[in-house]
Amino acid sequence: MNKITIHSPATVANIVCGFDILGFALNKPNDTITLSISDKVGVEIINEDDFNLPTQAEDNVCGAALLALLEETPEINGFKLISKKNIKPGSGIGSSAASAAGVVFAANKLLNNKYTNADLVRFAMNGEKVASGVKHADNIAPAIYGGVTLIRSIHPLDIIKINAPELHVTVIHPQIEVRTSDARQILKQNILLKNAIKQWGNIAALVAGFINHDYDLIGRSLEDVIIEPVRSILIPGFDEVKKKCKEVGALGGGISGSGPSIFMLSQNANTARVVENVMKGIYNKIGVDFQTHVTTINQEGCKVI
Amino acid sequence: MNKITIHSPATVANIVCGFDILGFALNKPNDTITLSISDKVGVEIINEDDFNLPTQAEDNVCGAALLALLEETPEINGFKLISKKNIKPGSGIGSSAASAAGVVFAANKLLNNKYTNADLVRFAMNGEKVASGVKHADNIAPAIYGGVTLIRSIHPLDIIKINAPELHVTVIHPQIEVRTSDARQILKQNILLKNAIKQWGNIAALVAGFINHDYDLIGRSLEDVIIEPVRSILIPGFDEVKKKCKEVGALGGGISGSGPSIFMLSQNANTARVVENVMKGIYNKIGVDFQTHVTTINQEGCKVI
Numbered sequence: 001m002n003k004i005t006i007h008s009p010a011t012v013a014n015i016v017c018g019f020d021i022l023g024f025a026l027n028k029p030n031d032t033i034t035l036s037i038s039d040k041v042g043v044e045i046i047n048e049d050d051f052n053l054p055t056q057a058e059d060n061v062c063g064a065a066l067l068a069l070l071e072e073t074p075e076i077n078g079f080k081l082i083s084k085k086n087i088k089p090g091s092g093i094g095s096s097a098a099s100a101a102g103v104v105f106a107a108n109k110l111l112n113n114k115y116t117n118a119d120l121v122r123f124a125m126n127g128e129k130v131a132s133g134v135k136h137a138d139n140i141a142p143a144i145y146g147g148v149t150l151i152r153s154i155h156p157l158d159i160i161k162i163n164a165p166e167l168h169v170t171v172i173h174p175q176i177e178v179r180t181s182d183a184r185q186i187l188k189q190n191i192l193l194k195n196a197i198k199q200w201g202n203i204a205a206l207v208a209g210f211i212n213h214d215y216d217l218i219g220r221s222l223e224d225v226i227i228e229p230v231r232s233i234l235i236p237g238f239d240e241v242k243k244k245c246k247e248v249g250a251l252g253g254g255i256s257g258s259g260p261s262i263f264m265l266s267q268n269a270n271t272a273r274v275v276e277n278v279m280k281g282i283y284n285k286i287g288v289d290f291q292t293h294v295t296t297i298n299q300e301g302c303k304v305i
Numbered sequence: 306m307n308k309i310t311i312h313s314p315a316t317v318a319n320i321v322c323g324f325d326i327l328g329f330a331l332n333k334p335n336d337t338i339t340l341s342i343s344d345k346v347g348v349e350i351i352n353e354d355d356f357n358l359p360t361q362a363e364d365n366v367c368g369a370a371l372l373a374l375l376e377e378t379p380e381i382n383g384f385k386l387i388s389k390k391n392i393k394p395g396s397g398i399g400s401s402a403a404s405a406a407g408v409v410f411a412a413n414k415l416l417n418n419k420y421t422n423a424d425l426v427r428f429a430m431n432g433e434k435v436a437s438g439v440k441h442a443d444n445i446a447p448a449i450y451g452g453v454t455l456i457r458s459i460h461p462l463d464i465i466k467i468n469a470p471e472l473h474v475t476v477i478h479p480q481i482e483v484r485t486s487d488a489r490q491i492l493k494q495n496i497l498l499k500n501a502i503k504q505w506g507n508i509a510a511l512v513a514g515f516i517n518h519d520y521d522l523i524g525r526s527l528e529d530v531i532i533e534p535v536r537s538i539l540i541p542g543f544d545e546v547k548k549k550c551k552e553v554g555a556l557g558g559g560i561s562g563s564g565p566s567i568f569m570l571s572q573n574a575n576t577a578r579v580v581e582n583v584m585k586g587i588y589n590k591i592g593v594d595f596q597t598h599v600t601t602i603n604q605e606g607c608k609v610i
Contacts, residue, residue, distance in 0.1 A: 019505075020502045020506075021505060021506040021509060022509065150506070150513060151506060152507060152509070152510035152522075152526060153525075158510070158525060160510055162513060187498065189497060189498055190495045190496065191496060191497075191498050192494060192495060193492065193493065193495065193496050194494075196496055196505075197324065197326065199501065199505055200322075200504055200509075201326040201455070201456060201457045202457060203509045204327070204455050204505075205455060205457035205463070205465055206509075207512045207513050208467060211517065212468075212516065217465065220457065220458075226498075
């Protein structure tokens with residue numbers, strides 16, 4: 001096999017109290033990536049979408065991830081990549097991670113699974129660095145492993161798959177720009193110990209709620225006293241969305257990644273649809289364009305199609 | 306029944322990365338408490354040990370906890386209490402919590418289980434306030450619930466029992482004084498966000514390790530980048546104990562509560578004994594007197610005997 005087509009999923013990072021450590025994959029939207037081994041040195045990139053992304057390998061998320069993989073793969077010269085993105089860049093649902101994770105996942109299939117998932121995360125983080133300046137793994141890990149993933153540590157890389165129950169996800173992407181780098185810069189470098197204690201109480205309980213399939217506990221633990229109060233200011237309508245969605249039965253939710261998308265978790269598909277209507281109503285009133293997704297947690301991550 | 310005798314267990318609070326939210330109960334040592342309902346108003350206290358604790362109810366840990374319970378229990382006038390403590394006050398293994406939890410547990414038995422475990426924690430926290438000035442529950446919760454307990458929140462009180470695997474515990478109590486109030490005061494009120502992120506990665510992974518009975522993950526997650534670097538300075542030999550105990554097979558460990566006791570977790574009884582010998586060797590060399598305990602996690606908490 002020297003050519004493959006895969007789907008790479010959108011992902012939600014941070015999961016409220018899980019800033020920088022917790023993420024999950026979504027069953028839609030997906031990017032479609034076709035990759036082939038090439039005799040030419042380096043990475044040739046063809047974009048089949050309207051996002052006008054760079055085609056120079058080192059400036060491109062997919063390119064940077066594949067170059068990192070190629071450095072440890074002397075047996076081949078390069079790759080040819082055809083990318084068709086459905087996940088809008090800048091949406092906050094892991095568009096760059098879907099690119100970076102998808103290409104190294106595809107490359108690994110072409111290389112007969114030479115690399116471990118942990119290796120793939122390591123390569124893909126070079127793509128994230130192109131996108132946001134930071135080698136973070138909280139979107140890449142769920143895109144590759146599927147399900148809910150916990151990143152205990154980046155150095156050394158330590159990723160744990162968390163066995164969560166069936167969860168329905170509603171996402172709204174208000175069509176405003178929140179740059180990841182700006183969203184990082186407004187965070188305070190120092191925080192109060194007492195707030196950190198609240199946060200680690202919630203994250204510990206959220207993980208217990210996931211593993212024990214305790215929906216009530218998941219709902220009670222979806223609280224962020226550190227990041228959300230700062231970042232939500234960048235997202236018009238955030239507080240109202242959160243309040244009203246919980247009133248109609250959502251377990252809870254918050255900013256997806258660094259925004260501007262907002263996600264809500266629900267125990268069943270019907271509630272997730274009602275939540276979507278509540279979100280639409282609020283953004284129609286505000287007068288900001290939006291896109292919504294109603295989906296579930298994707299348990300397998302990237303997959304060959 | 307109007308008289309009862311119970312055992313109340315020692316407990317380890319904080320569990321390395323679980324500062325203020327995580328604790329577990331030990332199978333030894335135990336305090337022995339005999340409680341009876343009395344016609345006299347208030348709490349009469351008889352101490353059958355050599356610790357010379359106050360006998361005025363409002364100045365005594367047991368007394369304060371029982372007075373809080375009596376306030377909501379108009380059907381009785383008071384209690385008579387005989388306390389025989391085996392858990393040394395100031396040891397860092399929940400001596401005051403054993404008193405406070407034990408008396409309200411015993412009272413509840415005399416009252417035919419009128420109150421929930423959460424109520425008992427609420428009453429007992431008044432005893433902790435007498436001991437340390439702070440109404441914390443991280444020793445009281447495991448003493449009452451047994452096993453490993455997570456306190457997601459104090460206001461409102463939200464306690465989750467974490468289903469941990471069999472774990473062997475070695476504790477050394479160096480006979481030096483570290484006052485809880487001093488140990489609290491030396492903590493910085495502000496911490497770095499990047500350290501807090503490491504901490505919540507570890508606590509999330511530790512809880513996952515406990516519930517999934519993953520000993521390796523438990524070991525990797527027993528890391529504290531915030532409290533231990535500050536507090537361990539108060540405990541001579543701390544770094545050497547930790548390093549050498551891990552070298553002989555301990556999963557990990559740290560300061561018990563606010564110290565001076567140090568605890569280590571092991572996967573089997575034999576390792577826990579080897580760990581004890583390592584600890585003894587280090588403190589013999591330093592020339593500080595000590596007491597050790599080799600035990601297991603107590604799954605039931607306080608119990609009637």
